[in-house]
Amino acid sequence: MKEIILAKVGEVVLKGLNRKNFEDLLVKNIRRKLHPLGAFDVKASQSTIRITPLDDDIDMDETADKVGKVFGVVAYCRACAVEKDIDAIKEAAVEYLRDTLEDAKSFKVESKRSDKKFPYGSPDISKIVGSYIADTFPDLEVDVHNPEVTVTVEVRDMAAYVHANAHEGAGGLPIPSGGRAAILISGGIDSPVAAYMMAKRGIELTAIHFASPPYTSDRAEEKVRTLLEIVSDYAGRIEMYTVPFTKIQEEIKAKCPEDLFTIIMRRMMMRVSQRIAEQHECMALITGESLGQVASQTLGAIACTDETVTMPVFRPLIGMDKKEIIAVSEKINTFETSLLPYEDCCTVFTPRHPRTKPKSEMVAKAEAAVDWDDMIEEAVNGVKCTVIYPK
Amino acid sequence: MEAYLDNSATTKPSPHAVSEMMRIFNDVYGNPSSLHGLGKTAEEELSKARNTVAATLGAAASEIIFTSGGTESNNLAVLGGARARKRRGNKIVTTAIEHSSVFESVKALESEGFECVFLKPDETGHITEEALKEAIDENTILVSVMYVNNETGVIQPVDRIARIIKKKNAPALFHIDAVQAYGKLPIKVQKLGCDLLTVSAHKIHGPKGCGALYIRKGVHIVPLVYGGEQERKIRPGTEALAQICGFAAAAEEIGDLKKNLEAVKELNTYTLNGLMKIDGVVKNSPDDALPYIINISTNAIKSETMLHELESSDVYISSGSACAKGKPSHVLTALGFDRLRADTALRISFSADSTKEEADRLIEGIKHGVETLVRIK
Numbered sequence: 042m043k044e045i046i047l048a049k050v051g052e053v054v055l056k057g058l059n060r061k062n063f064e065d066l067l068v069k070n071i072r073r074k075l076h077p078l079g080a081f082d083v084k085a086s087q088s089t090i091r092i093t094p095l096d097d098d099i100d101m102d103e104t105a106d107k108v109g110k111v112f113g114v115v116a117y118c119r120a121c122a123v124e125k126d127i128d129a130i131k132e133a134a135v136e137y138l139r140d141t142l143e144d145a146k147s148f149k150v151e152s153k154r155s156d157k158k159f160p161y162g163s164p165d166i167s168k169i170v171g172s173y174i175a176d177t178f179p180d181l182e183v184d185v186h187n188p189e190v191t192v193t194v195e196v197r198d199m200a201a202y203v204h205a206n207a208h209e210g211a212g213g214l215p216i217p218s219g220g221r222a223a224i225l226i227s228g229g230i231d232s233p234v235a236a237y238m239m240a241k242r243g244i245e246l247t248a249i250h251f252a253s254p255p256y257t258s259d260r261a262e263e264k265v266r267t268l269l270e271i272v273s274d275y276a277g278r279i280e281m282y283t284v285p286f287t288k289i290q291e292e293i294k295a296k297c298p299e300d301l302f303t304i305i306m307r308r309m310m311m312r313v314s315q316r317i318a319e320q321h322e323c324m325a326l327i328t329g330e331s332l333g334q335v336a337s338q339t340l341g342a343i344a345c346t347d348e349t350v351t352m353p354v355f356r357p358l359i360g361m362d363k364k365e366i367i368a369v370s371e372k373i374n375t376f377e378t379s380l381l382p383y384e385d386c387c388t389v390f391t392p393r394h395p396r397t398k399p400k401s402e403m404v405a406k407a408e409a410a411v412d413w414d415d416m417i418e419e420a421v422n423g424v425k426c427t428v429i430y431p432k
Numbered sequence: 433m434e435a436y437l438d439n440s441a442t443t444k445p446s447p448h449a450v451s452e453m454m455r456i457f458n459d460v461y462g463n464p465s466s467l468h469g470l471g472k473t474a475e476e477e478l479s480k481a482r483n484t485v486a487a488t489l490g491a492a493a494s495e496i497i498f499t500s501g502g503t504e505s506n507n508l509a510v511l512g513g514a515r516a517r518k519r520r521g522n523k524i525v526t527t528a529i530e531h532s533s534v535f536e537s538v539k540a541l542e543s544e545g546f547e548c549v550f551l552k553p554d555e556t557g558h559i560t561e562e563a564l565k566e567a568i569d570e571n572t573i574l575v576s577v578m579y580v581n582n583e584t585g586v587i588q589p590v591d592r593i594a595r596i597i598k599k600k601n602a603p604a605l606f607h608i609d610a611v612q613a614y615g616k617l618p619i620k621v622q623k624l625g626c627d628l629l630t631v632s633a634h635k636i637h638g639p640k641g642c643g644a645l646y647i648r649k650g651v652h653i654v655p656l657v658y659g660g661e662q663e664r665k666i667r668p669g670t671e672a673l674a675q676i677c678g679f680a681a682a683a684e685e686i687g688d689l690k691k692n693l694e695a696v697k698e699l700n701t702y703t704l705n706g707l708m709k710i711d712g713v714v715k716n717s718p719d720d721a722l723p724y725i726i727n728i729s730t731n732a733i734k735s736e737t738m739l740h741e742l743e744s745s746d747v748y749i750s751s752g753s754a755c756a757k758g759k760p761s762h763v764l765t766a767l768g769f770d771r772l773r774a775d776t777a778l779r780i781s782f783s784a785d786s787t788k789e790e791a792d793r794l795i796e797g798i799k800h801g802v803e804t805l806v807r808i809k
Contacts, residue, residue: 255740255805294806389734391809 042137043122046108047195047202050116051212052222054419064090066215067113073277073307087155087197090114091120105208110275112241114210120195120202125159127166128320131173134192134203140242141205142174142192147184150174152194159196166194172359176250212241219243220354222325223318224283225310226250228383231329233375234359234366238357239327240276247321248279249314250431251286255287256319256390261383269429271375278430285423286310292387296410303337304404307346309413315350316421325353330368332359337365344399391423434746435790439635440582440612440725440781441750445678446637452681454640455672464671465662471569481680485754488683489629490620491646497663498676501643502611502632503533504656507629508645508667510537510576513605514546514655517573520603525567525586526576527551527559527588528766534576535762539748547571556718557586557767564589564596572602579734583763583779584717585725588619594625605651607725611635611643614685616693627651633675638682642675692784697723699786706795710802716764716777726780727764729773730798738778742799747793750779775808 054324064085071090072083080095082103092108094101101119121137123129134150135142142148152166161169174192175183185263195202222244226232240246250265262283273279293305314326330338330405337346347354358366456477462470465477479493486493490799491685498503514524526538528550535550541544547568551559559577568575575597579590590608597604607628610619621629629646633639645651647666659668700723707713707728716727730738735751744747763773780794 255744255801256734256737258736258740291806388739389806 042133043093044137045094045120046101046105047118047120047201047204047424048090048092048108048114048210049116049207050088050090050113051210051338051343054194061146061400063213063218066218069308070215070277071108071109075104076110078107083424085217087237093228104242108210110211110283111215112184112211112243112275113215115212116138116205116207116210118193118207118278120204122202125156125196125201127169130194130196130201130203130226130429131165134170134174134194135177137203138190138192138205141190142178143182144386145181145190147182147188148174148190148192149183149185149188150192151178151371152192152196154196156196156198162210163234166196170194191263211275214241214243216240216243218291218420220249220325221245221323222327223247223249223314223323224327225314225329226267226269227427228261228265228379228381230376230379231273231331231334231366233329233379234369234373235327235329235355235357236269236272237369237373237375238277239273239355246272246276246279246327247318247323248281248428249284249317249344250281251284251310251313253287253290254285256287256290258383260381262382264378266377266427267378270432271373271378273429274430275373277324278428280321281427282424282425284313284317285425286313286420289313289413289420292391292411292413292416298406299392301399301404301407302390302392303395304342304345304399305408306390307337307342308349308408308416311349311354312413312417315352316417317424318352320421323352326350327355327357329358330356330401331361331363334363336397339397341398341400345399348401434748435793436748437780437782437786437790437794439783439786440748440779441479441632442495442559442640443637443783445634445639446682446685448685449638449640449681449711451677452692453489453674453678456589456677460673460677464673477677478671479510481676484680485631485683486529487645488614488619488686489631489646492649494619494664495646495649496719497647497667498671498679499643499647499667500641500672501634502531502609502630503643504574504667505630505632505643505645506531506533506607507537508653508656509607509630510574511541511656512535512666513576513607513628514541514545514574514589516652517603517605517655518546521571521573522591523547523549523569523572524574524576525551525564525572525604527553527578529553529557529559529581529583529586529763530576530578531582531609531611534578538576538755552766553586554731557584559588561589561592561596564593565600568596568600568604570601572600572604576605576607576609578609578611579617579619580610580725581763582612583761584727584767585721585723585781586718587613587720587722590626591624598782603655608672612673612725613722615683616689616691616722621646621648630655633679633682634666636682636686639675639678640773642672642679649665655753687784691796693723694780696784696786698711699782699788699791700789703780703791703795706791707798710795710799711744712802713798714773716767716769724782728778728780729801730774730778731772732777732802733805734775735777736806737805738776738798738801741805742794745793745797747790747797749794750781751777772808 058139082093122134150167150171224236464475614631632643669678
């Protein structure tokens with residue numbers, strides 16, 4: 042009995058003439074994701090991707106887990122491949138699904154026959170396999186409306202497949218169908234979630250992190266690397282650029298009004314980020330802002346930071362509550378790391394009473410006290426690149 | 433070369449301790465409980481190490497239990513001591529400035545229903561005899577007080593406590609957390625009159641992961657873990673022989689306490705002279721504190737920022753206590769410091785090997801930091 046994985050392609054199907062491109066990308070991404078586990082045959086047909094292990098000792102639990110993290114897969118299930126013979130199929134259904142069926146209260150059988158040469162029609166297959174299962178497990182009831190387990194039999198060109206309920210996949214679109222964008226990541230709860238959400242829409246990520254030694258420490262940077270490593274489990278390889286930001290922060294602190302510190306800092310970060318993003322062929326910036334969460338995330342403040350850049354800025358969390366953001370961060374496993382207590386953009390600089398409704402002319406005037414171009418140039422040229430791979 | 437002035441967090445293991453550990457790892461790998469020859473050799477090493485450590489405390493070898501370190505010894509003493517005496521009373525007396533391994537253990541007992549008193553220090557960081565006399569009564573079953581405070585270096589009057597317990601007719605076990613005093617002040621358990629005393633290997637140039645609890649002959653405490661017959665069933669589990677022998681090797685090298693203390697006192701004065709010339713710096717340790725520890729506040733630069741600034745020139749110190757990792761220190765808070773003073777506190781801790789050259793680099797670094805870094809308000 043050979044076990045394989047069937048991955049269902051969702052939204053990808055809708056993309057008209059691009060469908061082939063998307064499917065090819067998805068196949069490529071699944072291959073790359075599974076590469077460390079051994080040799081697989083990965084093929085797309087009829088909006089399903091069939092993943093067949095070619096080595097005997099492949100861990101199928103781990104394989105299924107990894108398939109569940111590839112964007113573009115809406116659902117996946119582990120299935121048993123059998124020869125196209127009705128007796129072999131009913132035997133396989135009972136043997137392969139024994140654990141599942143023994144624990145269940147009710148079931149039904151659904152059949153799909155795309156190989157019209159197979160001598161039984163779909164309703165016949167369901168009837169034969171269903172009664173064989175019912176005979177084998179006398180406590181199991183047939184329930185065609187609301188079964189606990191749906192046993193699916195698919196008779197395809199190459200072989201027949203038997204499987205039970207499918208698992209939900211990661212959804213979204215295959216990377217990099219959405220292009221490349223740069224996430225501004227601090228180490229808090231929000232930015233890793235924002236990164237994940239855009240990667241889900243097929244974006245290939247570049248990360249930009251601002252470091253201000255000695256106000257921030259190596260541990261804070263290490264924390265960001267750990268967070269990106271977790272995100273890269275979904276998003277794939279990420280290039281992280283660490284920007285030396287101390288000088289700019291010290292200068293803002295020294296020369297600009299205290300209540301505008303954060304807003305001016307955000308504007309500098311956006312300027313620096315756009316420069317780095319352009320250098321690395323990113324077409325947008327991504328931030329973890331959520332409307333009204335803190336003073337620098339009010340509508341006025343966001344308008345004020347946005348005007349410093351020409352690139353689109355994606356804010357996937359803009360309409361989410363903290364609770365909803367935390368739920369995602371727990372799901373993708375970044376929450377605990379985000380809570381580590383290291384200084385990020387450093388409380389030393391945080392104003393006691395930040396302005397919540399900054400006016401752009403006022404901020405621009407406050408900024409004009411300093412010539413920032415050289416400092417921005419220096420920050421952009423001083424970046425350090427680290428490449429993050431999934432663990 | 434680094435200027436390592438964070439010896440109250442941990443010390444560099446001595447070459448002798450390291451080579452002893454390597455010798456045990458490579459050659460004496462038997463289980464001390466095994467009946468064969470390899471086991472016997474291991475048991476002999478264990479017993480030699482126990483004698484050595486016992487001698488440094490003026491204790492009998494049979495009164496020493498090896499543990500995984502100061503935290504475990506403190507937990508065992510506090511939890512095991514209180515549980516052994518719970519039929520004789522319900523009150524536990526400790527201080528608000530204990531190490532977290534004592535503090536949190538007592539908190540745990542509080543949630544189990546014990547009445548727990550956390551004595552506040554006076555403005556100089558000392559727990560007064562009067563406060564102790566007032567708190568200890570006939571219902572008190574455990575008194576736990578540290579010898580030297582790990583953040584300020586304040587020496588507590590532990591030599592007075594046994595007498596108070598006796599006078600008050602308290603059925604109390606007396607525990608001393610001597611982790612920061614060990615290898616720096618003379619410790620004679622008989623003279624201190626304690627029932628339980630905690631020491632740790634890695635504060636005296638031994639390995640991390642090893643410590644000891646002195647349990648006076650005849651004193652019964654309840655174990656925290658259950659298993660075999662090792663360590664008189666009070667701390668079962670196969671002994672970490674290499675670490676224990678590394679501990680003993682470091683204990684052998686403690687040297688002349690008086691001479692070391694004189695040298696460190698001179699270094700302390702020298703360092704303070706330099707530091708106090710920096711604008712805004714105040715001393716948090718009282719004059720009679722153990723000279724191995726200096727606590728100051730810059731009143732200008734956040735502790736963590738200053739730490740990383742010093743780090744960039746290879747100078748290593750601590751902000752408050754290393755176990756707190758960034759949280760505001762409960763010890764400095766108990767001393768009633770204002771926010772700025774607590775947020776800008778630094779702990780410098782010497783070992784007998786620390787040098788003036790290291791002190792110079794520290795002073796220079798803090799001076800440079802205060803002059804150039806962004807201040808908090």
